[in-house]
Amino acid sequence: MQIPLYDRIRPDESRRRDLLILTLVFGLLFLQFLGHSPLIDPDETRYAEIPREMLERGDLITPLLNYVKYFEKPVLLYWLNALSFSMFGIGEFSARLACALSGLGTVLFSYHLGRELFGRRVGLLSALVLGCCTGFLIQSRMNITDIPLTFTMTAALGSYILAAREAERPKAGYYYLFYLFAALAVLAKGLIGMVLPGAVIFWHIVLTRRWRILKEMRLFTGLILFFAVAAPWFVLVCRDNPEFFQFFFIHEHFERFLTTVHHRYQPFWYFIPILFGFMIPWSFFIPAALRGFWRERTLPGGEARLYLALWAIIIFVFFSKSNSKLPAYILPVYPALAILIGALFDKALNGEFRPLRRPALVFGCVLILLGCAAVLYPLVAHGPLVTFVGGSVIGSIFLAQGIVALAAARRRDPRLLLGGLVLGSILLFLAAPQFVFPIFAERKSYREPGEIVKRLASPDAVLVSQGLRQGLSFYAGRRVAIFDGAGEIEFGSKIGDQSAWFLERPAFLALWNGPKPVYAMVQRETLGELKAGSVIPPRILWQSSKHYLVTNR
Template identity: 55%
Template sequence: MKTAFTVSSNREQNPFKDLIILAVVFGFAFFQRLGQIPLLDSDEGRYAEIPREMLERGDFITPFLNYVKYFEKPPLHYWLEAISFKIFGFSEFAARAPGALMGLCGVLFTYHVGRTVFGRRAGLLAATILGTSLGFVVIGRYNVIDMTLTFWMTATLGCFLLAVHDRGRRAGLYYYLFYVAAALTVLAKGLIGLVLPGGVIVLFMILTRRWRLLREMRLPTGTLLFLLVAAPWFILVSLHNPEFPRFFFIHEHFERFLTKVHGRYEPPWFFIPVLAGFMLPWSFYLPSAIRGMWQERHTPTGGARLYLLLWGAVIFTFFSLSSSKLIPYILPVFPAVALLVGEFFSRVADRRAPFPTLPTVLAAAVLTIGGAGGILFPHLARNPKLSVLAGAVIGSCLLAQGIAAFVGLRRKKAAVLLVSFGLFSYLLGIVGPPFILARTAERKSFRELGQLVKEKAGPDTAVASFQTYQQGFSYYAGRRIIIVGDRGELDFGSRQGDQSAWFMDEQGFARLWDSGRPVIALIKEDALPGLKKLVTTPPRELGRKGKALLVANH
């Protein structure tokens, strides 16, 4: 059987057949049953509600969330969502499709970089490693900005590497694509689209003493192209909203990085287990790939390996030092790791690198123990997060990888590792997310309650969220929600203009509730006794989802 491990590394073979096969195989992983599970709060609901309001208002310059200004992120992901909604309608599939497409494009572009720089085999292996990294697939199927950011940052750093590597007539094209991709990265998530690629490139020039790249990279015309793509939105949104620059550039960049203002502090080592676990089992071989990079530093592709190491290290270090951390932040590191590990296994195939014995021993032990634990966990835990079927399926995939690692170790056959790791990680990426997210949806989805509002609420009905604001509830209700209590991330928008009718304290809401106007409120079960003490009109339950209730005064 011909596998990615045994195919030729010849760069001259036509890549389109490979791209089509990769697109079909991994397109299925990213898109299958994409709309089956309702949107989860808070991220998925938020990033669906903002483009829904864009389409409703016809304003694609100023982002709004719950109909107040929301400047935490630039608009690229919102624009992609709005396009998806226009094509597919308002659905869970449409909300998640842009992220899934960006994930698939990331796999295909990783293949292109690997094939161009290291050869066809390395490109196929790198794409397979990235596309079978469970964390990458799961986040790609989740409606968040980070996958959009990851693809465009990968395109930015990858195009620069391709330009440096090519040095022919296509180098100019790659440099200009580098500037366009950098501009889109900025439009995806702000200044890190400049800071992180800039840090990687500057360090690369320092360590390799290749200052001549400053003359080659078309700085004057490239900078103009970058500004033509990135600047118009920033100029327009600032002209329409004078308060934007201070909030976006100071609060959302410097204060987010340097302070704990967003309440997302984690220790500096936080991303180490995240990277290791989300790229399991491939992460076991990253140390070997890095060591091999040093041993091969004087070869023609030694500079490319150094560049990939800097790519991963700069981004990893930046987010590790930040005072604000969330799991998806580390996603732009994954393509660099996939390329390093894929190139390492390609050298193992050519016998230019020894069989990775120690990493395989660790992989075999961890995967076997993890697989057995996954199977037994639903039977032993008091309140398991996985069903018996989910534990059996996920645990079996891990256990099969562990057994295959033992077989590959005994025979010293890397092909056994690659085929088994790739196959069972692919299966895990298909069956795992629906199992995991289905249980999560029981706690973090408000689709049923939001749709109930559409059925029960008339045009004069006030809809409120009492001491809990869930963006998915707004999305599914399709209307503005009165916020009672903590304003959370809407605090900035609530202070722009007179929003007193939409942001209330408990006493103000009690007056509204007893005013005779129809009111429907989303409330957590444990907050209901407090509401009953505040109001005269007793709340009537309309619906329930987990610990969330929908109550009315009529």
């Protein structure tokens, strides 16, 4: 196997040193102020409340949300968060720690995979691209299932190609890592943890005609390992909950993919702007990174590029065809694209700047326009998500990054371009949340009212919410009665007698006017009804732009 030039020039640099530096640098970015901001409804609080209830009940098998059965996702993130809560206490930091470490692990594995496939410098560039991708950084610091899925799927797909790459003897250890991480991906988010890696590998074998891989893959012992890891929880949860199989496998997989039952339908092209926006600034270089992957598949390094392209394209198309779409679904394509972009910049550093020039020019022009728009946005928008100061800071970063990109394109300087992209991305990641998140949290977080209830409510008090608000359960540490719709826990609300916890409007008013202390999260119009029609006038304890926390005491 040819040793890359950069590795021959710097033989003293070790993999261990690279990993240590990357861990320190990106560990700071992924973990800094992780518990500073409140958890956001509904996703972050959902995946914190379920493990909190698991620990409270001493049951790590059956997931409950607001104390009713919740079977939409498998158990891996719940277990990771329960472990984090046990070690560090229940709070925002421990709720986000597993995802942040998963994001960091994805960056480190991308370095390892890029280095093994293309050489040390590509590995470092791959880690820089992924770790300085603002959208990936921000989402990795959120408590969502897609981040552990991204890490486990990256490790699975990467382990496969490291075992099966051409001109190398098959490496059984990497094949077994593939089966292990594919099983963990199933525990992270269900059957896609098996289906998507299987589809990528199938097309890799078909297009390269390397059928002998099927003999090398240790299918028999590998599948034993896969099922030994993935199957036990599914067996136990089905044993304890007969309704799990139909809901999880039929409703949550086949109906979610084939129908609009989850009301998340978006057009086929939905993920194109999502990928462009979330992978800024690197998204401008995706077409150049993918160009020629089929034509050059027989050249040195061509099979690895083909495989990475298949990885990104198949997963992207799969979710684009699905009738259920959310922005985080395509996170598993980011590592493959990051390595391809890293390889593109490596060529530029070796003197082949031409493929970067046009994307750099387009990027510079677009960023200058975005900078101007960010400055003007708070002045013209109704209810903007950022203040004028915030818009000016974010806009200034865009403008500076755009100007540097244009200068680098004119001078054909890949180091200046790379430095501008990395520094601008880090500054944007550090600055943007400080200005955007407080306004966003005011609309989507229930930490303050939950803590008020936890501090004031007596054990016999009833906490009620107009619609499901997971943050109330998590921060108050108690069950919430719901009126005006059960939302995503409708399935669990129909199992057993839940009539005392899922109320019609008359039942809520009767409870409010009864002898028990009641704390209620209501919308503005409902507050007016309580003031006008109830025997006990509401006392306001907290309010946001849309909701009020009131009590009858």
